[in-house]
Amino acid sequence: MGFFNSGFSGRRRPDTPGLPPGQYVTESFPVLSAGPTPRIDTDQWQFTITTESGERHRWSWDEMLALGVEDVATDIHCVTSWSKLGTTWRGVPLDTLFADVDTSAEFTMASSYGGYTTNLPLADLLGGKAWIATEFEGEPLEPEHGGPARLLVPHLYFWKSAKWVAGIRLMENDEPGFWEQNGYHMYGDPFLEQRYW
């Protein structure tokens, strides 16, 4: 078998920097939606943070953008095993939206126009780790990808990045969202392969 000593066995592909275990790199941008694409006009769009005591903080499209957008360059990782490296986005940091929100809750439920939900610890939305994204690669976010605005939480599997995001509700106890009720992990760290439970 000496003929094959430069062959397949024993050879490992060099690791791609930034690629979590069990993921492959794609250049395309697959669309993954559990239902039809809702169409929300930015005139009608609003975003609401609801605290555990029921206090509401609400922004219109213009009010949200006036808070200030940032450019974000990041990798994204879908639980179905594709990753997209070096994507660029523009959006409003959740830190800004939560700046005046008084809460002692540790958990949140993001909800979307169309009914999708996903749970995230509040700490994962703060500290420069999450945005309401309105642009992808320099263009307004397409409806299929969550336009006019989606949650972008790139350090967790992409199902946590709710498309067509409408609001975030603060919760004292963790509760499963749509995919989490169907067996997806409550947290979803791609580097720990927290896919299902």
Ligand SMILES: Nc1nc2c(c(=O)[nH]1)N[C@H]1C(S)=C(S)[C@@H](COP(=O)(O)O)O[C@H]1N2
């Ligand atoms: N509202 C909503 N958000 C969603 C989903 C969905 O079905 N509805 N799918 C999630 C899943 S499983 C993934 S992988 C990403 C896919 O985003 P994309 O379609 O832009 O690739 O969106 C997430 N956000």
Ligand SMILES: [Mo]
């Ligand atoms: Mo996904």
